[in-house]
Amino acid sequence: MANIDKQHVIESNKLSGEQYFTSILQGAYANGLLCDSDMENIQLQCIQLLANICERYSGGESSSIRVEAAENIMKSNLYTIGLYLKSLPDVDFAVNEIKKASVSEMYQKGRKLINVRLHSAKHIYNLVRKNKLFTPNYSYNSTINEGIGSFFKAYDPDYEAHETPASIDYQLCNPVTNMIGIEFILKYLENLFLENEFCRGFAPEDIHHMLYGYDKGYKDLLINIFEQVLTAALGCSLANRNVVELDISAEEIRHLHYELSEYDDCSLSLKLRKAAGKMLEELNADSLPLKRYIERSMPKIITNILHAVRMNTLNKTFISKALPDLKPRIRFLSGTKMHDEDYRKLIDELLMCRHSPDKLALIKEKVKSFGDLEDLLFDAQLSEEETDSVFDILEDVEIAALIRRHPFRTDIQAVDLSEGEMALRQYLKNYIDRLPKGKQEEIFEMADRLIDE
Amino acid sequence: MSFEIIGISSSLIEKQAITEIERCNEFTAEFGLALSPSDAAELVEARNIALKSNGRIEFGGGAIHKIIREFCDSPYISMHNYAETIHELTEMFYYYKNETLDLMSDDDLIKFMKNSFDGKCQGSLELLSGRELANMARNLRYGYPPDYSEDPMPDEEDEDGEY
Numbered sequence: 001m002a003n004i005d006k007q008h009v010i011e012s013n014k015l016s017g018e019q020y021f022t023s024i025l026q027g028a029y030a031n032g033l034l035c036d037s038d039m040e041n042i043q044l045q046c047i048q049l050l051a052n053i054c055e056r057y058s059g060g061e062s063s064s065i066r067v068e069a070a071e072n073i074m075k076s077n078l079y080t081i082g083l084y085l086k087s088l089p090d091v092d093f094a095v096n097e098i099k100k101a102s103v104s105e106m107y108q109k110g111r112k113l114i115n116v117r118l119h120s121a122k123h124i125y126n127l128v129r130k131n132k133l134f135t136p137n138y139s140y141n142s143t144i145n146e147g148i149g150s151f152f153k154a155y156d157p158d159y160e161a162h163e164t165p166a167s168i169d170y171q172l173c174n175p176v177t178n179m180i181g182i183e184f185i186l187k188y189l190e191n192l193f194l195e196n197e198f199c200r201g202f203a204p205e206d207i208h209h210m211l212y213g214y215d216k217g218y219k220d221l222l223i224n225i226f227e228q229v230l231t232a233a234l235g236c237s238l239a240n241r242n243v244v245e246l247d248i249s250a251e252e253i254r255h256l257h258y259e260l261s262e263y264d265d266c267s268l269s270l271k272l273r274k275a276a277g278k279m280l281e282e283l284n285a286d287s288l289p290l291k292r293y294i295e296r297s298m299p300k301i302i303t304n305i306l307h308a309v310r311m312n313t314l315n316k317t318f319i320s321k322a323l324p325d326l327k328p329r330i331r332f333l334s335g336t337k338m339h340d341e342d343y344r345k346l347i348d349e350l351l352m353c354r355h356s357p358d359k360l361a362l363i364k365e366k367v368k369s370f371g372d373l374e375d376l377l378f379d380a381q382l383s384e385e386e387t388d389s390v391f392d393i394l395e396d397v398e399i400a401a402l403i404r405r406h407p408f409r410t411d412i413q414a415v416d417l418s419e420g421e422m423a424l425r426q427y428l429k430n431y432i433d434r435l436p437k438g439k440q441e442e443i444f445e446m447a448d449r450l451i452d453e
Numbered sequence: 454m455s456f457e458i459i460g461i462s463s464s465l466i467e468k469q470a471i472t473e474i475e476r477c478n479e480f481t482a483e484f485g486l487a488l489s490p491s492d493a494a495e496l497v498e499a500r501n502i503a504l505k506s507n508g509r510i511e512f513g514g515g516a517i518h519k520i521i522r523e524f525c526d527s528p529y530i531s532m533h534n535y536a537e538t539i540h541e542l543t544e545m546f547y548y549y550k551n552e553t554l555d556l557m558s559d560d561d562l563i564k565f566m567k568n569s570f571d572g573k574c575q576g577s578l579e580l581l582s583g584r585e586l587a588n589m590a591r592n593l594r595y596g597y598p599p600d601y602s603e604d605p606m607p608d609e610e611d612e613d614g615e616y
Binding site for chain 1: 509510511512515516547
C-alpha cells in the first residue's frame with residue numbers, strides 16, 4: 001500500500017529551511033490562515049523582542065545600536081523561532097502555535113532547543129574525531145581538526161544564532177543544503193560520521209592506495225573520500241572481487257565496461273543497486289542510518305557510472321589501486337639568499353654589462369644560492385643564449401629543481417603566467433630538448449624524486 | 454511581510470519619546486529652561502534623522518532625556534539657545550557613538566561631552582565636536598584613554614593669563 005501523506009494548506013517542501021519562520025508566515029498569510037491584524041501583531045512583537053535583546057546586547061549601557069547589528073540580531077531571533085517551529089510535528093501545528101503563542105515564548109523555546117542542538121553537535125563532533133580516518137588529505141584533516149572546532153568557540157546563539165562560523169572545506173557526498181547555523185553543523189557532522197563509519201570498514205592503506213591510484217597528489221585535492229571508496233567498492237562488487245580490499249585491476253575495469261555497456265540506463269541502475277546491496281552484505285553494514293545515507297548517495301554515484309559507461313571513461317570512475325613510489329627521494333635545499341642590497345647591486349651591474357662572458361663570470365663569482373639564481377633569471381634580462389650558458393654551469397639536480405619550479409609540461413595556460421615566467425619556461429624547454437635523450441630522462445626522473453624545500 | 458528594521462518608527466514610540474522629553478521640563482525649570490511641545494516634537498524628529506544618517510536604531514525614549522538632564526545646569530545654556538543646543542548635542546552624540554565604535558557607554562559619552570563643553574570648549578559646540586570629541590574618538594580607536602594627549606604642554610593659559 002502506498003504511503004498516505006496528510007495534505008497541508010501550506011506545502012512544507014516549498015518552505016525555506018533557512019528562513020523557516022518568515023516563509024511560514026508568508027505561506028499562512030497567502031492562504032488566509034493569518035489576517036492583516038495577526039501579521040501586524042506578530043511584527044510588533046518581533047520588534048519588542050528585538051528591543052529587549054538589543055538592550056541585553058549593549059549591556060544596558062547604550063540606548064541605540066548600529067542598524068547592521070540590529071538586523072543581525074533580528075535574523076538571529078527569526079532563526080531561533082524558526083528552529084522551534086521546525087521541531088513541531090507539521091506545518092499545521094506550526095501555524096497554530098504562531099496563532100496561540102507569543103513571539104517571545106516561541107523564541108525562548110527555540111533558544112532552549114539551540115542549547116540542546118549545540119550539546120548534540122559537540123557530542124557528535126567528539127564521535128567524528130574518534131572515528132576519523134587516517135588519511136593525508138588536507139581538507140579532510142583541517143576541516144575536522146580546526147574548521148569545525150572553531151565553530152564551537154565562535155558560535156553565538158544569543159545574537160548570531162543563524163551564522164555558521166566554521167571553516168568547512170571538505171565537501172560531503174550528500175551536501176547539507178537549505179540549513180544554516182547550528183542545524184547546518186549538526187547535519188554536516190551526522191553525515192560526516194556516517195561517511196567515516198562506512199570508510200572504517202576498509203583498511204586505511206587500501207583507501208590510501210586506491211586514492212593514490214585516483215591521483216598521486218590526492219592529499220591536496222578537494223575530493224570526498226567516502227564517494228571514492230563507495231564507488232570503488234561498488235566496482236569490486238560488480239566485478240565479483242573482494243569488496244573489502246578495494247582491489248580491481250585495469251583489465252577487470254575494461255571487462256566491466258564491455259559488460260555494462262550492453263545494458264540500457266534503467267537496467268544498469270537496477271544492476272548497480274543490486275550490487276550495492278551485495279556490497280553492504282559483504283561489508284556487514286547493518287546500521288540503518290548508514291544504509292539510508294548510502295541509499296541517498298546512490299543516485300549521484302549511479303549517474304557518474306552511467307555517464308562513464310556511455311563516455312567510455314569507466315577507468316576514471318572505478319580506480320585501480322596504485323602503490324606509492326617508494327624510490328629514495330632527493331632533498332633539495334636552495335641555500336640562503338644574499339642581502340637585498342647586494343642583490344640589487346649585482347642586477348645593476350649585470351644590466352650595465354655588455355658582454356655575455358662578463359655576465360657569466362659575474363654570476364659565477366657572486367651568486368651562491370639557487371634562490372638568487374632563480375630570481376636573477378627573471379630580473380637580469382638575459383638573452384636565450386646567455387640563459388643557456390647559465391644552465392650549462394648548473395648541476396643536473398639544479399636543472400631538475402628548475403623544472404620542478406617552472407614546469408613546462410603543465411596544463412596551465414600561457415595567459416595565466418607572467419611574461420618572464422613564460423620566457424624562462426620556453427628557454428628551459430629548448431635547453432632540455434637539445435640534451436641527449438638519456439640525459440633528459442635522467443633529469444626528469446630526478447625532478448620527480450625531488451623534495452624541494 | 455517585512456522585517457526590515459530601518460523603517461521602524463512607530464508613532465507609539467515617537468509619542469513616548471515626546472512625553473519623556475516634556476517631562477524633563479519638571480527638573481529643568483529650576484534652571485529657567487523649558488521645551489514647548491513643538492520643540493520636543495522637533496527634537497524627536499531631529500533624533501530620527503540623526504539616527505538614520507548615522508545608521509543607528511534606538512528603541513524607547515532614547516538618549517535625549519539623558520542629554521537634557523546632564524546639560525541643564527551648564528552655565529553656557531540659557532533659554533534662548535536651549536532647544537538649538539540640545540538639538541546639536543543630540544546629533545553630535547549619535548555621530549560620536551559610531552566614531553567611538555560603541556566603546557563608550559551613553560552615560561560616559563554624555564559626561565565627557567558635558568565636561569568638555571563647560572571646560573575646555575567654554576560653551577563652543579564647534580570646539581566640542583571638531584576638537585575634543587574627535588580627539589577622544591581617535592584615542593579610543595587607537596586604544597588610548599579618552600583624555601590622552603600627545604602634546605605634553607597643556608593648551609591652557611598660565612596663572613597670569615599669559616601664554
